[in-house]
Amino acid sequence: MKQVYSYSQLFFCLILCWNNLKAQEKPKYLDAEQSDPVKMGWMVGSPPQADRIARFDDGSFFQFPALRWSVAHMRQLMPTINVSRGLGNSVALITNDTKKIDDVKFVSLGETKPITWKESLQKVYADGVIVMHHGKIVYEKYFGALTPDGQHGAMSVTKSFTGTLGIMLVKEGLIDTTKLVSHYIPELKNSAFGDATVRQVMDMTTALQFSEDYADPNAEIWKFSAAGNPLPKPKDYDGPKTYYEYLPTVKKNGVHGEAFGYKTVNSDVLGWIIARVTGKTINEVLSEKIWRKLGVEQDAYYSVDAVGTPFAGGGLNLGLRDMARFGQLILNNGKSGTQQIIPKAAIDDIRKGGSKKAFAKGGYPLLKGWSYRDMWWITNNDHGAFCARGVHGQVVYVDPKADMVIVRFASNPLASNAVNDPYSLPAYDAVAKYLLTIK
Amino acid sequence: MKQVYSYSQLFFCLILCWNNLKAQEKPKYLDAEQSDPVKMGWMVGSPPQADRIARFDDGSFFQFPALRWSVAHMRQLMPTINVSRGLGNSVALITNDTKKIDDVKFVSLGETKPITWKESLQKVYADGVIVMHHGKIVYEKYFGALTPDGQHGAMSVTKSFTGTLGIMLVKEGLIDTTKLVSHYIPELKNSAFGDATVRQVMDMTTALQFSEDYADPNAEIWKFSAAGNPLPKPKDYDGPKTYYEYLPTVKKNGVHGEAFGYKTVNSDVLGWIIARVTGKTINEVLSEKIWRKLGVEQDAYYSVDAVGTPFAGGGLNLGLRDMARFGQLILNNGKSGTQQIIPKAAIDDIRKGGSKKAFAKGGYPLLKGWSYRDMWWITNNDHGAFCARGVHGQVVYVDPKADMVIVRFASNPLASNAVNDPYSLPAYDAVAKYLLTIK
Numbered sequence: 001m002k003q004v005y006s007y008s009q010l011f012f013c014l015i016l017c018w019n020n021l022k023a024q025e026k027p028k029y030l031d032a033e034q035s036d037p038v039k040m041g042w043m044v045g046s047p048p049q050a051d052r053i054a055r056f057d058d059g060s061f062f063q064f065p066a067l068r069w070s071v072a073h074m075r076q077l078m079p080t081i082n083v084s085r086g087l088g089n090s091v092a093l094i095t096n097d098t099k100k101i102d103d104v105k106f107v108s109l110g111e112t113k114p115i116t117w118k119e120s121l122q123k124v125y126a127d128g129v130i131v132m133h134h135g136k137i138v139y140e141k142y143f144g145a146l147t148p149d150g151q152h153g154a155m156s157v158t159k160s161f162t163g164t165l166g167i168m169l170v171k172e173g174l175i176d177t178t179k180l181v182s183h184y185i186p187e188l189k190n191s192a193f194g195d196a197t198v199r200q201v202m203d204m205t206t207a208l209q210f211s212e213d214y215a216d217p218n219a220e221i222w223k224f225s226a227a228g229n230p231l232p233k234p235k236d237y238d239g240p241k242t243y244y245e246y247l248p249t250v251k252k253n254g255v256h257g258e259a260f261g262y263k264t265v266n267s268d269v270l271g272w273i274i275a276r277v278t279g280k281t282i283n284e285v286l287s288e289k290i291w292r293k294l295g296v297e298q299d300a301y302y303s304v305d306a307v308g309t310p311f312a313g314g315g316l317n318l319g320l321r322d323m324a325r326f327g328q329l330i331l332n333n334g335k336s337g338t339q340q341i342i343p344k345a346a347i348d349d350i351r352k353g354g355s356k357k358a359f360a361k362g363g364y365p366l367l368k369g370w371s372y373r374d375m376w377w378i379t380n381n382d383h384g385a386f387c388a389r390g391v392h393g394q395v396v397y398v399d400p401k402a403d404m405v406i407v408r409f410a411s412n413p414l415a416s417n418a419v420n421d422p423y424s425l426p427a428y429d430a431v432a433k434y435l436l437t438i439k
Numbered sequence: 440m441k442q443v444y445s446y447s448q449l450f451f452c453l454i455l456c457w458n459n460l461k462a463q464e465k466p467k468y469l470d471a472e473q474s475d476p477v478k479m480g481w482m483v484g485s486p487p488q489a490d491r492i493a494r495f496d497d498g499s500f501f502q503f504p505a506l507r508w509s510v511a512h513m514r515q516l517m518p519t520i521n522v523s524r525g526l527g528n529s530v531a532l533i534t535n536d537t538k539k540i541d542d543v544k545f546v547s548l549g550e551t552k553p554i555t556w557k558e559s560l561q562k563v564y565a566d567g568v569i570v571m572h573h574g575k576i577v578y579e580k581y582f583g584a585l586t587p588d589g590q591h592g593a594m595s596v597t598k599s600f601t602g603t604l605g606i607m608l609v610k611e612g613l614i615d616t617t618k619l620v621s622h623y624i625p626e627l628k629n630s631a632f633g634d635a636t637v638r639q640v641m642d643m644t645t646a647l648q649f650s651e652d653y654a655d656p657n658a659e660i661w662k663f664s665a666a667g668n669p670l671p672k673p674k675d676y677d678g679p680k681t682y683y684e685y686l687p688t689v690k691k692n693g694v695h696g697e698a699f700g701y702k703t704v705n706s707d708v709l710g711w712i713i714a715r716v717t718g719k720t721i722n723e724v725l726s727e728k729i730w731r732k733l734g735v736e737q738d739a740y741y742s743v744d745a746v747g748t749p750f751a752g753g754g755l756n757l758g759l760r761d762m763a764r765f766g767q768l769i770l771n772n773g774k775s776g777t778q779q780i781i782p783k784a785a786i787d788d789i790r791k792g793g794s795k796k797a798f799a800k801g802g803y804p805l806l807k808g809w810s811y812r813d814m815w816w817i818t819n820n821d822h823g824a825f826c827a828r829g830v831h832g833q834v835v836y837v838d839p840k841a842d843m844v845i846v847r848f849a850s851n852p853l854a855s856n857a858v859n860d861p862y863s864l865p866a867y868d869a870v871a872k873y874l875l876t877i878k
Contacts, residue, residue: 043746043747046683046711046714046715046720046748047681047683047746047748048746048747053746053747054747055745055746056518056669056745057669057670057671057745058671073520073747075514075518075519075520075521075740076518076519076520076743076747077518078518079495079514079515079516079517079518080514080515080519081512081514081515082514084588084589086588087529087587087588087736087737087760089528089529090526090528148526149523149525149526150523230495230496231496231670231671232496232497232670232671242486244485244486272485275485276485279484281485297526298526298738299737299738301514304515306494306495306496307482307486307487307492307494308482308487308492308493308512308515309485309486321526
């Protein structure tokens with residue numbers, strides 16, 4: 001087994017979210033400017049300098065600061081599958097970049113001295129940020145290795161795409177959330193998911209024996225990671241070899257429906273259900289239902305396992321501007337121009353949120369009063385804001401009251417959003433208030 | 440070493456061209472209709488059926504008939520790097536599909552009974568064909584796993600892209616063809632390329648000890664393939680680990696400049712020179728010089744080795760319609776609309792051809808009177824036709840007299856173009872004559 005871990009120990013960072021890790025004492029990392037992958041010369045040259053090569057096979061690609069290059073070049077490191085936009089032209093995004101967002105000030109959580117929005121972007125190692133207001137771009141910036149025509153790993157923001165497709169299929173009548181998972185995926189009958197409802201999977205209230213404690217070499221997360229790794233398995237490896245071989249091995253631990261437990265495998269189970277009921281892979285479903293209709297500028301893509309299964313729990317990569325279009329679509333209750341791409345009822349279902357009581361048991365001290373629904377994070381604040389979140393600082397933040405969407409790609413050396421949240425959540429609020437003030 | 444071969448024995452097919460193999464007795468293969476990958480259900484289902492999975496790690500992806508699915512899904516199998524089209528809108532291709540090309544008849548080489556164009560497409564296992572006439576699409580068809588918004592492996596058609604970029608840089612003054620390769624790439628000083636001129640590399644008249652005899656397990660092609668394979672190397676592997684580590688090991692065998700010797704490594708050396716003089720990888724150079732300007736509909740991509748070096752000798756994948764745009768650009772002497780994208784002098788250099796005498800020594804009995812220049816195949820026929828060719832039936836065929844471009848993707852079970860040529864070369868002539876007749 002040792003050899004499996006040797007090449008997947010860092011790959012896991014890519015494919016799994018450790019949001020439930022406690023924020024930790026920060027070791028000394030290079031700051032955002034020092035670790036700028038372009039200035040550092042990562043993967044530049046023919047061949048690149050030996051100490052500036054990000055490799056997939058030894059996991060070095062996901063070690064900071066190489067990570068800062070890698071998140072914008074995932075496809076160069078591993079096999080992937082396209083989310084086609086089709087061949088049509090894109091719908092232009094209108095820019096009205098006259099606001100003074102860089103100067104907006106806020107006090108980050110646990111601090112007393114205010115910092116500016118601009119300063120906060122360095123704190124979170126932002127690779128790109130767009131703020132949409134009244135449907136127009138009011139702020140757009142790129143840093144490090146990301147360009148407007150590049151793509152970036154969305155990490156667990158992927159889950160909200162999966163959840164959105166899931167609730168769309170529910171509203172179309174293809175999925176019944178009250179049914180047991182085993183109704184759709186008989187292969188999961190003897191696993192923890194066998195007696196869970198689809199709704200429990202979509203809201204992550206399943207009770208799973210599935211540790212995402214990365215410090216524990218026996219944590220299930222490692223086995224899931226090894227199963228999904230597209231590289232050849234070592235000869236002595238006898239575990240599951242794909243995502244769909246792994247999922248049936250997940251064991252139950254407790255009672256479903258009582259507590260929120262953020263476990264990536266729920267998203268992959270939902271992805272499996274989506275694939276089964278549509279007869280298509282999730283990249284194709286995303287392409288047909290949203291990507292071909294939204295006027296995006298670029299194909300998106302998913303990482304895949306050794307048999308081509310897209311990683312529904314964290315494998316999506318896409319352009320920042322396209323992620324802004326997606327956020328705007330969600331804010332617009334599923335409508336883009338005159339087209340109702342996502343049924344309004346699906347967005348309503350997301351926005352109504354999940355059980356706050358269940359969420360409170362999930363262990364997120366910074367996210368008091370929040371809930372989780374259809375794989376979206378619901379703030380339940382007075383703006384009705386909700387968001388998609390991924391490790392290392394990825395976010396789609398939708399604030400209906402301020403008519404604002406913030407999308408961000410980042411490459412924080414630390415994965416947990418508990419590290420980013422102090423510089424992010426009050427920043428979103430401050431920008432929202434600013435935009436509300438200036439109309 | 441054995442383990443290296445185990446996973447790369449089929450990968451080589453992807454990355455290398457064995458055009459110089461003699462046509463062989465055909466074993467019994469499923470025909471084009473029987474082997475249609477969609478009908479066969481390759482990679483369909485969640486998960487796909489066990490005997491319908493194309494895997495990269497064991498090389499099964501490149502075994503016929505899985506090959507027919509794989510050539511249209513290379514990215515799903517291996518790491519790749521984008522050739523960005525940018526974010527602008529594409530330039531429309533106008534279709535004028537009123538011609539009766541399907542009914543055009545011709546006699547294939549070595550046969551006596553005529554067949555139709557339509558029948559010939561089945562013989563060559565075509566995945567997609569476009570015929571352009573007077574700049575408009577007069578024929579466009581897709582088969583098997585290829586769709587208009589999909590991409591397909593161009594195989595050695597890649598070399599002609601590399602050659603085109605090379606001659607463009609020559610005309611820009613960045614590369615001097617009379618200089619020795621070692622002038623640009625000192626790392627190659629002690630290799631066969633050390634005392635070869637850039638021109639000899641571009642026309643493949645270098646004298647290399649480099650066998651592309653796939654039947655010989657000791658052929659150099661295997662070592663090149665193992666070096667470029669992006670999968671982790673076995674522990675006991677002590678050979679070169681990347682393309683750029685392999686190329687300096689190529690030994691000389693004979694005198695440069697005397698005979699055409701079709702060896703893939705020449706293209707990778709030219710790719711290296713292009714990367715060195717521009718300071719960019721070849722995918723970036725292709726993007727900047729052509730792809731962002733041509734109004735293409737899709738990003739293209741290259742396969743890469745373990746350190747991200749694009750495979751300049753055979754790793755390009757692109758959409759069929761975009762390959763038609765490229766062919767049309769070449770036919771138009773480098774002009775697209777009012778934009779001179781490629782200097783006319785570069786196209787002139789290609790069209791004037793290489794040494795027929797040298798070519799005659801290259802071992803292509805079906806290609807009498809042809810020559811090779813700037814990594815393009817020059818027919819020297821009375822239409823002034825020239826082409827880019829890749830294993831398993833890939834082609835860009837440019838016929839200036841008929842004002843015609845034919846582009847084709849295919850997945851013939853046999854790699855050698857000697858198998859396709861009897862059904863292809865007379866077919867191109869027949870269509871050209873037909874189009875000349877009807878104006």
